[in-house]
Amino acid sequence: MSDTEEERLIAAFRSLAADRRAATLRAIEVQAQMDLAKSIQRSKPIVCSPTEIIEVDLIDKLALAISTHLKPPPIPLSVDLWDIGIIATFLKREPQVVRERIACMPSFPRAIRLPTKNCRTQPLYKAKEIIEWAEKHQERN
Incomplete structure (x- = not known):
């Protein structure tokens, strides 16, 4: 991957994170509250904290962004x-x-x-x- 492609990916990630951070955090907060309510009703402990949910969600979004920008591996010149x-x-x-x-x-x-x-x-x-x-x-x- 060239430096230019890497810089574009980094900029895309930052843009994605900036655009979605507020909405994502609110959705995660609501989901965490719902999980907490369910957990209290069932008297079971929460599996993960809201911070861990944020990290998993961001990782999933970054993985999706990376996969859309990646190209398939090049065909070796010996057989292309x-x-x-x-x-x-x-x-x-x-x-x-x-x-x-x-x-x-x-x-x-x-x-x-x-x-x-x-x-x-x-x-x-x-x-x-x-x-x-x-x-x-x-x-x-």
């Missing part, structure tokens, strides 16, 4: 397949340039076209092969 758009980003070129001038070169890695029922799919390329191909074109001193 790239389309023309990703290759264009990697090579710092426009997709049209990659499609019309680079992918058609004889030395460029062969495309993978996954079968479908009705039509031909877009070409995919092994990320590892694209990286190796690009590194072969490095200037020598």
